[in-house]
Amino acid sequence: MSSAVHAEYPSPTGPRPPAAGSRLPRWLIAATALWAVLLAGLTWMSSAEDPPTVREQRTLSQAGPVVDGAIGELVAAAGGGVPALSPPEVDRGCRISPFADGATLIRAVDLAAPVGEERALLEQIAERLPGRWRAGVRLTPEGPRLRGDAGEFVTVTGRPATDGRIRFTVDTGCRPVGDDYDSAGSARPARRPTHWPRRCGRLTAGPVPPTR
Numbered sequence: 001m002s003s004a005v006h007a008e009y010p011s012p013t014g015p016r017p018p019a020a021g022s023r024l025p026r027w028l029i030a031a032t033a034l035w036a037v038l039l040a041g042l043t044w045m046s047s048a049e050d051p052p053t054v055r056e057q058r059t060l061s062q063a064g065p066v067v068d069g070a071i072g073e074l075v076a077a078a079g080g081g082v083p084a085l086s087p088p089e090v091d092r093g094c095r096i097s098p099f100a101d102g103a104t105l106i107r108a109v110d111l112a113a114p115v116g117e118e119r120a121l122l123e124q125i126a127e128r129l130p131g132r133w134r135a136g137v138r139l140t141p142e143g144p145r146l147r148g149d150a151g152e153f154v155t156v157t158g159r160p161a162t163d164g165r166i167r168f169t170v171d172t173g174c175r176p177v178g179d180d181y182d183s184a185g186s187a188r189p190a191r192r193p194t195h196w197p198r199r200c201g202r203l204t205a206g207p208v209p210p211t212r
Contacts, residue, residue, distance in 0.1 A: 058152050058153065058175060059175060059176045059177060059178030060090070060103055060105050060172060060175060060176070060177050060178050061177070061178030062152065062178065063105065063152050063153075063154055063172040063175065064105060066150055066151055066152045066154045066172075067088075067105055067107050067150075067154055067170045067172060068107075069150070070107075070150040070154060070156055070170045071085070071107050071109055071170060073129060073130060073133075073150075074109055074125070074129070074156070074158075074168045074170075075109060076128075077125045077128035077129050078111050078125060079128075081111045081112060081113075082111075082112065083109045083110065083111055084109065084110040084111075085107075085108075085109050086107065086108040086109065086110070088105060088106070088107050089105070089106045089107070090103055090104070090105055090106075091103060091104045091106070092177075094174035095174070096174060096175065096176065100176070101177075102174040102175055102176055102177070103174070103175070103176075103177045104171065104172055104173060104174050104175075105171075105172040106169060106170070106171050106172070107169070107170045108167055108168065108169045108170070109167075109168050110161065110165055110166065110167050110168075111165070111166045111168070112164060112165055112166075113160075113164055113165065113166050114164065115163045115164045118143075118144065118160040118164075118166055119137065119139075119143075119144040121166060122137045122144050122145075122146045122158055122159075122166065123137045123144075125146065125158070126146050126148070126158075129148055129156075132149075132151070133148035133149055133150060133151075133156065134148060134149060135147065135148030135156065136148070137158075142159070143159060143160055144159070144160065145157065145158070145159050146158030146159070146168070150170065153172070153173060153175075154170060154171070154172050154173075155170070155171050155173065156168065156169070156170050156171075157169050157171070
């Protein structure tokens with residue numbers, strides 16, 4: 001009795017062809033294509049109409065008017081105080097991702113305050129700011145701090161800079177620059193608040209005078 005093992009070889013005719021009835025139905029292919037088109041349309045509508053969910057979805061061009069408006073609200077909330085506006089600062093040294101550059105827009109305004117009453121002035125201004133900002137003052141190891149949200153992921157902070165002087169800063173955080181942003185540090189002109197004091201229209205941005 002032979003103990004040899006006979007090797008089996010595949011049939012030279014190749015694999016069996018699929019059955020004629022195994023193709024996807026045409027209605028299923030059409031429904032899949034229609035769903036893909038509908039999903040693409042909904043995605044486009046969401047990106048065009050829905051509010052942003054992260055800071056990187058808004059450019060400096062879009063945030064510039066928000067920053068200018070926030071400065072106006074701070075000046076108006078100061079009441080009779082005389083503000084000292086600082087020129088806009090654009091820091092282009094940040095990155096949104098490893099493959100995309102970004103920039104940060106910062107504007108500041110200084111207000112004089114009686115020595116020892118800086119916290120009281122911060123609280124007074126916080127109460128006068130728009131309610132949607134949710135501005136508040138809390139005490140930190142470094143002193144009282146005001147914080148608010150002006151919208152479009154623009155933050156507003158306030159703190160005593162020196163004795164008798166408070167500095168408010170409006171910061172966009174790192175975000176795309178935008179094609180139509182003015183490289184000089186100013187976006188499209190923003191509308192002033194309705195309660196902006198008339199005297200503020202004559203103010204021009206310039207270096208903050210030194211504190212004595």
